Amino acid sequence: MNAALTVNSYFNDQVKSIALDNAEGTSTVGVMAVGEYEFGTSQREYMTVVSGALTVKLPTENDWKTFSKGDLFVVEANQTFQVKVEETTAYLCRYE
Amino acid sequence: MNAALTVNSYFNDQVKSIALDNAEGTSTVGVMAVGEYEFGTSQREYMTVVSGALTVKLPTENDWKTFSKGDLFVVEANQTFQVKVEETTAYLCRYE
Numbered sequence: 001m002n003a004a005l006t007v008n009s010y011f012n013d014q015v016k017s018i019a020l021d022n023a024e025g026t027s028t029v030g031v032m033a034v035g036e037y038e039f040g041t042s043q044r045e046y047m048t049v050v051s052g053a054l055t056v057k058l059p060t061e062n063d064w065k066t067f068s069k070g071d072l073f074v075v076e077a078n079q080t081f082q083v084k085v086e087e088t089t090a091y092l093c094r095y096e
Numbered sequence: 097m098n099a100a101l102t103v104n105s106y107f108n109d110q111v112k113s114i115a116l117d118n119a120e121g122t123s124t125v126g127v128m129a130v131g132e133y134e135f136g137t138s139q140r141e142y143m144t145v146v147s148g149a150l151t152v153k154l155p156t157e158n159d160w161k162t163f164s165k166g167d168l169f170v171v172e173a174n175q176t177f178q179v180k181v182e183e184t185t186a187y188l189c190r191y192e
Contacts, residue, residue: 004109005127013100016114018127022148022183024165029125029146029186031101031114050125050146050188052118069120087118090125092146092186 052089
């Protein structure tokens with residue numbers, strides 16, 4: 001009865017995610033391999049670190065900040081942000 | 097430098113997961129579509145609900161129990177457990 005779950009791949013397969021829709025909203029859960037990435041947003045994104053850590057340069061901040069397991073950061077729509085990944089990291093990204 | 101991230105699919109694509117290895121250990125992060133599933137373990141599994149909810153019949157319990165976002169349950173190696181999923185749910189499964 002369910003459509004198959006959608007997997008997306010980015011940055012030459014260094015970032016992969018699986019989409020979900022539920023009572024919490026529309027999200028993806030994914031994994032980033034070690035590396036440096038720049039993401040662009042089309043909606044507001046609520047990013048939660050599920051396992052590992054992300055070092056992030058938010059568009060509103062001058063400094064890099066490291067977010068660890070359980071930490072949340074928010075990026076407004078139509079922004080770019082940089083991420084440094086020093087260990088393979090799982091995340092939940094909710095779109096609003 | 098990194099191998100591409102591995103995606104696994106189960107139950108006719110109703111459950112998909114992405115593998116990761118980091119300081120926390122070896123895990124998969126995945127999504128279960130609405131449905132009922134029976135899983136078997138080969139190692140001890142630490143299952144955390146990342147978004148949504150899982151209603152679980154653990155091998156050591158007589159009753160079903162619902163685990164919500166942030167909740168953890170543990171299944172020993174070489175056991176089977178049943179899961180009912182009423183909304184699409186993301187999980188982190190750490191193997192030990």
